[in-house]
Amino acid sequence: MQKTVRHIATAGVTALVLTAAPGIAVAAPSAAAPPSTAGSPAAAASDAFYTYDGSEPLSSFTPGDVLKKRTLKYHVLGIPTPVEAVQLLFRTSDAQNRPAAGVTTVVRSATSDGSKAVSYQSFYDSLDPEHGPSRAIAGDVSLGGAIANAETIFIAPLLLAGYDVIIPDTEGQTANFAAGPEYGYNTLDSIRAARSSAARTGIRPDARFGLIGYSGGAIATNWAAALAPDYAPDVNRQLVGYAEGGLLVKPSHNLEYVDGSLVWSGVIPMAVIGVARAYDIDLKQYMSDYGKSVYDKVEHASIADTLGRYPGLTWKKMAKPEYANPNSVPEFVEAVNRINLGSAPTPDVPGYIAQGNGGVAEGTFNNPPGIGTGDGVMVAGDVRALARQYCATGSAAIKYQQYNALSHVASPLPWAPTALNWLDDRFAGKAAPSDCGRIAPGNSLAPEQPVPAS
16 A cells, blocks of 8 residues: 555656746745755654744634744655745634634645635545644655645646645644534635735735545535635635535444444544544543554554554444443534534535445445445435535535445546536636536435433
8 A cells, every 4th residue: 555655646746846837936934934944854743833832822813814834845755846835824723613723735836826726625534633734745754644645646736727725734733533613614714824825825815716625625625615604704705616525424324334344444433533532522431442442543543544454343342332322422422413514504605526336345335224325434325415405505506426336445536637627617707517406315414313321
């Protein structure tokens, strides 16, 4: 796997170099945050850039306010490229809407005029903040960070198409995996920060923005689109639309779908830990001894560490016998209901949503009643239900595609070029296509209900 990722990332380096131009001007970094040099081990755990150390309380700043800035070389697998990137530390909100500091990276296109930018949400999917895309871009090399490095193959086409690209660390600085609202806040405040730093990023205050992301990046993309009208109406007014694939909608369904699967069952402890961390919940008290041992091993893991490592793992194996039904854990029910997109607001900009449904290719054979099949980790019926819900609740046009023969890993192949073309059309002012009225029925997205412990 690592060898494959290295080959992909090497191709990404080549693509990135093609986007670089000697004439790109990036302002010099502030004295408070000197740039990393090509040979520096940037993004180490001790990197002071990631810590807000100002004299004013973080709560005194407005979401999106920039706290620090630096300019460095864009790295892929630790290899510096000619492309320069601007990194910003900014004020945002965590899953519980408390003040937090976030980090984003802005990369300028060689042909940019600052009028259009795409926020690319990474699927780095990790419980370790060291695996965030900003760390990888700054030169850090790790197995978890290799995912963000490999995503250069998705970012380079955006730059070649003339878009400035914004790449937020969507999970925040405590890596709250699967905590969708926090992903959305970080994404929206990242755009605010990039826009307000025009002298450094080149992105004009009146620029238009698109959102794009797959898998974990789709979580951030959809939550950002859903939260924008209320949380960031200033950003919402400048959004042209969102494009996503492989979406997590109702996490309680996903946990049941991947239960006992051959490859994706490691997502179970990752999601439990991420949600518990985001909402300050102690779910470990409900775990069996085996569950606690898995919990401890996964607590700071990336999805690259867990895929295929726990074949056949189930919630029942992780929980104490009396909590064999996850809905018997009140805190769990409350948390998964808070991250259910079916209960979130409806975006008011056009969307393109794609979803695979060939999960048997990745070792997920489950077909639970009321949930059905998916791409191996994401539930197709949930995604259809969300798309239909958006159509029924007055959303702008929704384009929906389902790849019945493709799994989660294979679906990006047709999704990525289609998503880019769809965004191109939105920036060009073309009318958004709609599949409303033609999307097959999906699952209930109603909140989970608690049950007594057995």
